[in-house]
Amino acid sequence: xxxxxxxLVPNALGPGDLQAVLPAATASIAxxxxxxxxxxxxxxxxFLQRIDAVAPLARPxxxxxxxxxxxxxxxxxxxxxxxxxxxxxDGGLVSEAGCPAVADPGAGLVRLAHRLGxxxxxxxxxxxxxxxxxxxxxxxxxxxxxxxxxSDARERIDAIRDAERRSSELRQTQLxxxxxxxxxxxxxxxxxxxxxxxxxxxACDLTLDTQQVASRAAREWRGRTIxxxxxxxxxxxxAEATSAARR
Numbered sequence: 001x002x003x004x005x006x007x008l009v010p011n012a013l014g015p016g017d018l019q020a021v022l023p024a025a026t027a028s029i030a031x032x033x034x035x036x037x038x039x040x041x042x043x044x045x046x047f048l049q050r051i052d053a054v055a056p057l058a059r060p061x062x063x064x065x066x067x068x069x070x071x072x073x074x075x076x077x078x079x080x081x082x083x084x085x086x087x088x089x090d091g092g093l094v095s096e097a098g099c100p101a102v103a104d105p106g107a108g109l110v111r112l113a114h115r116l117g118x119x120x121x122x123x124x125x126x127x128x129x130x131x132x133x134x135x136x137x138x139x140x141x142x143x144x145x146x147x148x149x150x151s152d153a154r155e156r157i158d159a160i161r162d163a164e165r166r167s168s169e170l171r172q173t174q175l176x177x178x179x180x181x182x183x184x185x186x187x188x189x190x191x192x193x194x195x196x197x198x199x200x201x202x203a204c205d206l207t208l209d210t211q212q213v214a215s216r217a218a219r220e221w222r223g224r225t226i227x228x229x230x231x232x233x234x235x236x237x238x239a240e241a242t243s244a245a246r247r
Contacts, residue, residue, distance in 0.1 A: 003085060003086050003087075005121050008093050008121065008123055009094040009100065010095065010098060010100065010125020013097050013207045013208065013232065014097070018054055024055065025124070030092055032090075035084045037091065037093050038094045038096070047094060048064060081109060085113070086118070093109060097128070098129075099122075128232065128234050129145055135201075143174070148178060148179070149178070149186060151182065157193050164198055164237060168240060173236055174238070175234060175236050176236075177235070183228035187226075187228055200236070200237050204231045205231050
């Protein structure tokens, strides 16, 4: 028997109706798999319980094998995680939220699958980054995802100014995410240290009933308030073009 396939299974971005964000075809494939790799076994089981309500699982959850993959998982452990797929079982890589292997520790496993000749199958589902970019009104032709900015205040300011410079020179939208409890600190730094004409967008609670997306120039944000406390948020900026970029 040959190797199985590695399915990249998106997860919802939060609580709510799974059917509203996950296509039936994606749920159907996830429901038949008996091996998953996820960041947390408990939350992966909770995801499978939600899948079961949409597309009944092929076997009880207790019979589904779940392995964990973290940011700190050593590279040499990936061989063990992919071994069941090498042996012929189809497996799923699932994220805690959104699309696996994007702002997620799963990329190394996907890279190993390619190296071993295993077929990698990305499934359709929500991506907070693309949803935020779509809704922002900022440049969707040229964009860059910067992940998390430094938690140190001075380093964070330097990173914001560097991103703003690149945005201006390249006419490129810059995207960031942050740990939800540090959202307010990041947004305050963006407002304080971006140029007045730089467009800043905050996209909170995407796909949820509490979703909120707003884009304004930095000078227009000053003096305004928005509740970002512990809400999953994508931040975007687009700086005014430099004279060199306009030529």
